[in-house]
Amino acid sequence: MGDFPLASPAAPAALDGRRVGERRLRGVVLELVWRHESISRADISRITGRSRSTVSEAVAGLLDTGLIREAGAGRSRGGRRPVILRFRDDARVILGVDIGATHVSVAVTDLRGRVLAWEDRSHDVREDPEGVDALLVALCDRTLAARSPTGSKLMGIGVGMPSPVDPKRPGRMSPRLYPAWRGRDAFGALGTRHGVPVYVDNDANLGAVAEHWWGNATGSDNFMYVKAGSGVGAGIVVDGKVYRGATGVAGEIGHVVVDGSGPPCVCGSRGCLATFVGTRALVARAQSLLQRYPGSALAGTTPLTIADVEAATLAGDPLALAVTHEAARYLGIALAGIINLMNLESIVVGGHLGRLGEHLLVPLRDAALSRTLVGSAASCQITTSQLGPQSVALGAATQVLLGALADPRLFQGATSR
Amino acid sequence: MGDFPLASPAAPAALDGRRVGERRLRGVVLELVWRHESISRADISRITGRSRSTVSEAVAGLLDTGLIREAGAGRSRGGRRPVILRFRDDARVILGVDIGATHVSVAVTDLRGRVLAWEDRSHDVREDPEGVDALLVALCDRTLAARSPTGSKLMGIGVGMPSPVDPKRPGRMSPRLYPAWRGRDAFGALGTRHGVPVYVDNDANLGAVAEHWWGNATGSDNFMYVKAGSGVGAGIVVDGKVYRGATGVAGEIGHVVVDGSGPPCVCGSRGCLATFVGTRALVARAQSLLQRYPGSALAGTTPLTIADVEAATLAGDPLALAVTHEAARYLGIALAGIINLMNLESIVVGGHLGRLGEHLLVPLRDAALSRTLVGSAASCQITTSQLGPQSVALGAATQVLLGALADPRLFQGATSR
DNA sequence: CGCACTTTGTTCGACAACCGAACAAAGTAT
DNA sequence: ATACTTTGTTCGGTTGTCGAACAAAGTGCG
Structure with missing residues (x-):
């Protein structure tokens, strides 16, 4: 015991696949009980299409494990009142x-x-x-x-x-x-x-994953989470599952071109998104604009950090806002192309850019949605993460x-x- | 009979899901026989993990339908020679x-x-x-x-x-x-x-789909087919299945930005891929370059069509080659970003650009692979379609x-x- | 209030998919 | 020739599931 291998992200558990029966139904039932705050055996029977007898058997097994419990009677639908099942969140x-x-x-x-x-x-x-x-x-x-x-x-x-x-x-x-x-x-x-x-x-x-289950992307099965930190990365969810690509490294959004004649990037291209919205790029941009905004709150700050730029943006400092809007516009250009290509339902922006809220979202939505086609992407919801550092x-x-x-x-x- | 509804592309057939048994195994066995030109019951048993008795039963059912047939004895692996099963391609x-x-x-x-x-x-x-x-x-x-x-x-x-x-x-x-x-x-x-x-x-x-099963993307489960015709569209295959996005309209690759300061596009953006590689864009570009290439074979042609530009490219005409290379470069910029983002295994280019073969591929690969990160995309194979107009x-x-x-x-x- | 009807959940017999053991047929290795 | 291997079938048993029947516990109407 206590000798578990490191699980690969793609395959958390490889079932043997032979016994498809009760073990599988138990999983389905367990997930149903977890999703619905309260649910009866009859409900599960209706949802899954299995007979009440079959569901009863699976539920009995789950009750034994202590993961679910019976919690009194529910409202009658014109006959005997159902027994409510609840997931034990603290198990x-x-x-x-x-x-x-x-x-x-x-x-x-x-x-x-x-x-x-x-x-x-x-x-x-x-x-x-x-x-x-x-x-x-x-x-x-x-x-x-x-x-x-x-x-x-x-x-x-x-x-x-x-x-x-x-x-x-x-x-x-x-x-x-x-x-x-x-x-x-x-x-x-x-x-x-x-x-x-x-x-x-x-x-x-x-x-x-966090946004999909607990954040802004609840209910979106095709969406992207963009994390703008020291680098820019993306997590893509396709059909409700994390999309990993051919070799498991999908999500490198930093080198989508947003300005073909922009500054050169380490990747060999020019005008990559990463040259505009990475931590270092934002700080450098703010630094270079100091002369043009002599009254900026950032004027005296040395060394200038990303936290300073963030704070100044939230305080409404013109220089910081200019930097933020520029980054938002470039991010919007990249997102527009991706929304059209992948027909995403929503996008959540996290990392340091995500903390800027409406200061980011207004110019970002403007840049992204003005470039997207009717139908496909006009309906794509763009928000900033509400989950914070956790x-x-x-x-x-x-x-x-x-x-x-x-x-x-x-x-x-x-x-x- | 004869009253079939139009099937939606996403769900060709909705099984009832209750009886998962023989019907499902029969499907698996049928697909195995189809994939392997010749295969024995014992092979199927090893591949699927079902017992030989179970496989025998499923095979018996399929033999009755006439979709597969027994075709003599195979090579012995040290014991009794297996009976070879073949799919009847002409059924x-x-x-x-x-x-x-x-x-x-x-x-x-x-x-x-x-x-x-x-x-x-x-x-x-x-x-x-x-x-x-x-x-x-x-x-x-x-x-x-x-x-x-x-x-x-x-x-x-x-x-x-x-x-x-x-x-x-x-x-x-x-x-x-x-x-x-x-x-x-x-x-x-x-x-x-x-x-x-x-x-x-x-x-x-x-x-x-055609490329995935019969063309250059055989064996690639994560790839993209780009069709450059009058417009530019893409078919994306993820985990071996066509990816359709949230509302079923994924693949709009035409409005990925490849030059932030390029010409305006109908979509509201500037420098979209569609403004560089659509049929009309190529012809217009060729037209505008006529003065600079007075010796071009296209000089006297009116009206200029995409077929003329194609033919001239294949014949090595400098003007046509310039147009092709430019389009290839822009397409490469777009593909590079997508390769990094989606970690694709291969890309197949079809439509009129695909007919240009190496004339397209050399500058395209150069533009795309020089912009992709090590590991992720250096391994992405870019080819032109070999399947032709069918x-x-x-x-x-x-x-x-x-x-x-x-x-x-x-x-x-x-x-x- | 009583009676007919509904809904819920359990029990029990039946069925279908699948397995494993046993076996016959047809090979190979020595 | 003899021992071992592989293939494919037969057959009895296990398991997941269903449906019918039933008891328990409701609702609704005269």
Whole structure:
């Protein structure tokens, strides 16, 4: 026991596929009970099309596991009152870990995506892998100890990384972006330490998952989450599932061309989105505009940081607003093309740009929707993330939850903390 | 009988889902026999994981339908020699219809995607819907009469349209692009006339299907087919299936920005791909360059058509080559961004640009691959379509075939012609 | 209030898909 | 020739599911 492999993000659990029967129905029923706050056996029978007898059997099995419980009688529909079933949100807890380029955060959530405990630390992740290991151990222990419903079992750990994740070697950071991490199997130790499975994925993908289940993209099955941080990344959800592409590294939105005659980019092109909306690009742009806006609040600030530009934008500083609007316009150009191509239902912007709210959205929507075709994209909702800094950690925990809902057997295996 | 509804492209057949058993296994076995030119029951057992007894039962059922047959003994693997099973490619025929802006084509194929008969007519589809109806009836009858294995039953009809297809109303052309077609349920009559189901889809999507099964994208499960015709459209295949987006109109690649300061486009943006690679754009560009290339073979040609530009390019004319290279470069910029974003495995270019072969590919690959990131896209194969003008009709027929492979019951229903 | 009708959830017999063991047929290796 | 392997079938048993029947617990109308 306690010997779980690192799970690849694409395949959280490979069922044997032979026994398609009860195990599968149990998963379906479990997910239904989870989705509907309260539901009866008869409801499930109607929704799934299985007979009441079959549903009863599956429900009996789930009651045994303690994941659902009977909670009194519901309203009659003209006959006997149904027995209400409820999902037990506190039956297990999940650890969600967010590794960024400059920070490490850990959340403990229940099975409804509620954050029960939260720790956040600044750390130079790029240069100090050993420090990250130690920090993770400490933060996980602290948050687990602080969580409210004491005694709940830990079900699994989700980890978000600021790097593409190779499905075949999920524990590895990209050696190009993180040379110091070369050869390290980053997060396997976490799983064996706690005796639970670990799910590793890219941070933008997990941000998308969080938005899909708990944020602005609830109900959108085809949408994109754009994370504008030190770099620009995207998590794409297609038909309700994270889209990963041919080799698992989809989402590199930073090198979509938005100005063919713009500045050269490291990728070999000119006028890439990344040259306009990355942290460094925004700060540099603000710096270069200082002379033209002598009265700006940013005038005296040295060194200028992205936090300064953000604060100034929210305060209505003209220079900062000019920088923000320019970035929004370029982002809008890129999004317009993608909306038309992929026929997306909604887009959520997170990361530092997402914190600017309407200051970003007004020019962004203007730029994007003026370029989209009728029907396809006029209906695409563009918003900024409301989930805040816990977004990635929450998405990581959610991936664990989804894996378990799809395969209830994972609920069994967790050992007590 | 003979009363099939128009099938939406997304859901060719909605199984009841209750009986998952033999019907499903039979579908899996049928597809395996179809994929492998020759295969034994024991092979199928190993591949599917079902027991030999179960596989034997499913095979027996399929033998009864006449869709597969036993074809002698295979090579021994150290024991009794296996009985070889083969798919009967000539058990049924399929009609594939290609409606373009200026032409109507019809193909009859067997169950292996071989074109047995083919008719092609120029026609002003945009303005004359009634003429299209009459032409379709005539061409379908002619091709069916001309097909080689006489007596084979017609299984279904696939139709490709030069318009986005609304999954909820598959028979309707876009009223914005085709005002004269407003209110017409375009192709339902075809199905009732022949007593078979009709599958309608967008032409670029069907081109992608054809490339996926019979062309350059065989083996690629994440790729894009770009059809550069009078407009520019794309068919996107994700995880082996046509990607349709939130409302079924994905693939509008024409309005990806490739030059933020380029000429204005009808969509409201500037420097859209469509302003550089559409038929009209290419001809206009050639026209405007005539003065600078006085020796060009195109100098005396009036009116200048896209066919002239194509021919001149293939003949190595400097003006035409300049136009082609420019278009290739812009297309490359757009593709680079999409490759990075979607992590595609390959891209196939069809339509008039696709006919230019290496004249297009050399500058296109140069433009696209120089802008893509290591790992993600350096491995993306960019080619031109080899399927020729039958591509869309072939894809349409293939969609019917795939629908039937997934649900063998469709094989039963076809009436003799 | 009583009686007919509905709805819910369980029990039980039947059925279909699938498996595994046993077996015959037809091979190969030595 | 003998021992072992592979293939495909037969047959009994397990499992998921259904439908009919039923008891429990409602609603609604005369």
